[in-house]
Amino acid sequence: MQIIIQALLNGILMGAIYGVIALGLSLIFGVMKIINFAHGAFIMIAMFMAFWLWKLVGLEPNLSIFIIAPALFFIGYLTQKYLISGLFKAETAREPIGVLIFTMGLWIFLDNVILMIFGPDFKTITSNYAKSTISIKGDLILPFPLLYAFVISVLSIGIFYLFLKKTTLGKAIRATGQDREAASSLGIDSYRIYNISFGLGLTVVGIGGGLMCPLYYVYPFVGDIFALRSFVIVVLAGIGSIGGALWGGIIVGIIETVGAQYITATYTEVLIFGIFLLIIFIRPSGLFGIENE
Amino acid sequence: MNDAKHEKYQSIGKPITSWKRSPLLFILIFVFLLLPLIITNPFYLSIVILILFYTFLSLSWNVQGGFVGQLSLGHAAYAGIGAYTSTVLFMRLNLSPWIGMWIGGLFAAIIGFAIAYPCTKLRGAYYALGTLAFSLVLKIIIENTNFLGGAGGLVIPLLKTSPLHFQFLDKKYYYYAILLMLIGVIYISYRIMNSRCGYYFRAIRNDEDAAKALGINSIRYKILAAMISAFFTGIAGTFYAQFILFISPERILDPGLSFQIAIMAIIGGRGTIAGPILGAFLLVLTSEITKLLVGGRVMGAELVLYSLVLMVVIRYRPQGVGGLVTEAYSSIGARFKNGRMKAGQYGNS
Numbered sequence: 001m002q003i004i005i006q007a008l009l010n011g012i013l014m015g016a017i018y019g020v021i022a023l024g025l026s027l028i029f030g031v032m033k034i035i036n037f038a039h040g041a042f043i044m045i046a047m048f049m050a051f052w053l054w055k056l057v058g059l060e061p062n063l064s065i066f067i068i069a070p071a072l073f074f075i076g077y078l079t080q081k082y083l084i085s086g087l088f089k090a091e092t093a094r095e096p097i098g099v100l101i102f103t104m105g106l107w108i109f110l111d112n113v114i115l116m117i118f119g120p121d122f123k124t125i126t127s128n129y130a131k132s133t134i135s136i137k138g139d140l141i142l143p144f145p146l147l148y149a150f151v152i153s154v155l156s157i158g159i160f161y162l163f164l165k166k167t168t169l170g171k172a173i174r175a176t177g178q179d180r181e182a183a184s185s186l187g188i189d190s191y192r193i194y195n196i197s198f199g200l201g202l203t204v205v206g207i208g209g210g211l212m213c214p215l216y217y218v219y220p221f222v223g224d225i226f227a228l229r230s231f232v233i234v235v236l237a238g239i240g241s242i243g244g245a246l247w248g249g250i251i252v253g254i255i256e257t258v259g260a261q262y263i264t265a266t267y268t269e270v271l272i273f274g275i276f277l278l279i280i281f282i283r284p285s286g287l288f289g290i291e292n293e
Numbered sequence: 294m295n296d297a298k299h300e301k302y303q304s305i306g307k308p309i310t311s312w313k314r315s316p317l318l319f320i321l322i323f324v325f326l327l328l329p330l331i332i333t334n335p336f337y338l339s340i341v342i343l344i345l346f347y348t349f350l351s352l353s354w355n356v357q358g359g360f361v362g363q364l365s366l367g368h369a370a371y372a373g374i375g376a377y378t379s380t381v382l383f384m385r386l387n388l389s390p391w392i393g394m395w396i397g398g399l400f401a402a403i404i405g406f407a408i409a410y411p412c413t414k415l416r417g418a419y420y421a422l423g424t425l426a427f428s429l430v431l432k433i434i435i436e437n438t439n440f441l442g443g444a445g446g447l448v449i450p451l452l453k454t455s456p457l458h459f460q461f462l463d464k465k466y467y468y469y470a471i472l473l474m475l476i477g478v479i480y481i482s483y484r485i486m487n488s489r490c491g492y493y494f495r496a497i498r499n500d501e502d503a504a505k506a507l508g509i510n511s512i513r514y515k516i517l518a519a520m521i522s523a524f525f526t527g528i529a530g531t532f533y534a535q536f537i538l539f540i541s542p543e544r545i546l547d548p549g550l551s552f553q554i555a556i557m558a559i560i561g562g563r564g565t566i567a568g569p570i571l572g573a574f575l576l577v578l579t580s581e582i583t584k585l586l587v588g589g590r591v592m593g594a595e596l597v598l599y600s601l602v603l604m605v606v607i608r609y610r611p612q613g614v615g616g617l618v619t620e621a622y623s624s625i626g627a628r629f630k631n632g633r634m635k636a637g638q639y640g641n642s
Contacts, residue, residue, distance in 0.1 A: 101555075104603075108599065113593070116597060220593075235422065269433050
């Protein structure tokens, strides 16, 4: 029983980080209707930034995310503005395949450039912070970075939710996601909104990647695992659903950790993809999505 | 009258308008038939064989991804099924892979049906993710099946030179095998493209709702395209198994292979025949030449270059590079016909 509770707790805490990472994908998917296949590469870049900020400056990941998140905003903003935007203008289809292939290219490019520069070695943050734990009631032991990551993840998702619901810019982003033409006719510059959305999508990726860094090892292809998780979570939760991303993340996190107590890790993977397929066939709008489109 | 109508329909979304009468095609076939006489080094010939293998895969993908426009990202599953089926039949029942490859293709087509049928409702990105998930599940299952060698894969027993068992010591026989397969798939693609079925495919790609309104059973044709595509991909899987003599989930069932197959066809120009061929040549050559030059000293260099080519092409020619070549070819052809061929005019077209 003790083990199950421990696993459940780990799953929930880890799931929240999955959620915040998936939120970045969900936002870009929801507003721009493209799957950002470079998602994993950006997670990896955030993790590398967190690692090197610790290694070179000694900044712990709990603080460095405040540098990484804005940095990734600019990376995202500029990527969209100078690389992807032109493709959007060239294609008129609602789900531009060209953009999808471009992000695939960007993914391979970023992964391998990092491989060329830093090599394939696994790196870990070995500070006292990364190793610190908290024990609850004496029996349950939780890594402090995990707990901290959970709190920050839930907070960021909350802030993000309020931002999209309450501010003018947030409303403009949602309007563009729902109907680009109608939004444009109301005077919203949809390409600017795309730039900002891509930037914001990567901001949360930066937060998630930075938080994940002390809990995992860092290597050039580390993002691929989390990117696959993110795809599953986004579809599970429903595209564009902010709160859904958190719940979806927690569901996947629990399946992973609790499932590992009963079946082998590879079959939890099958279980996760099985649930994913079930959702897209039975309820393509996701568990928490709104039934439209 | 009928002929004129036919011509008119042919021009819709068709890149090369006069393939049948094109002298270029015969020159190309001739060159490729004689190629092993020029390239005798087995190492270089292997690279050419790999290029033709990827061209075959990309044309197979094109039947579904290009003609009908369904973005499948799970084609590695079909290649894997083909490779594993023929290999297991060969190892357990001693059945020649020449026969096994057809069984593998059929089996891949059946799995293609099993994947395509539930996926028919999905569109665009969802279809891509659905097929990706299916192929991942299959990969994990095979990785955990001891009967199929698990994650370690299967080594195909070497019988030295045994043409009856699809095994040759001289690489040039593999070359001719894949060349023959390639000519076959080009011919069949061409026939599909110009058949009633091909028009239905294109109608579905351009506007599925409109096609449905015209009475086309879009679900049936989407599944049919998926099955044809899976069949050929499965056959390619057998070729791979016999050529490399080793298969493992990491090599033949990996999503990376699925991505590569789709990327080659899209870069070249999906929905055309010349496109996927050009795309495969461009990308495989880029990465193989880089590998030769860098020689593994810098990890990932060939993929960096590969992805750069990919991004530049998609950025400036979103419809693929195939268009460039056919435009150039037809404009040169037109000039020859009109007798106005002048030096230096190439650059202006």
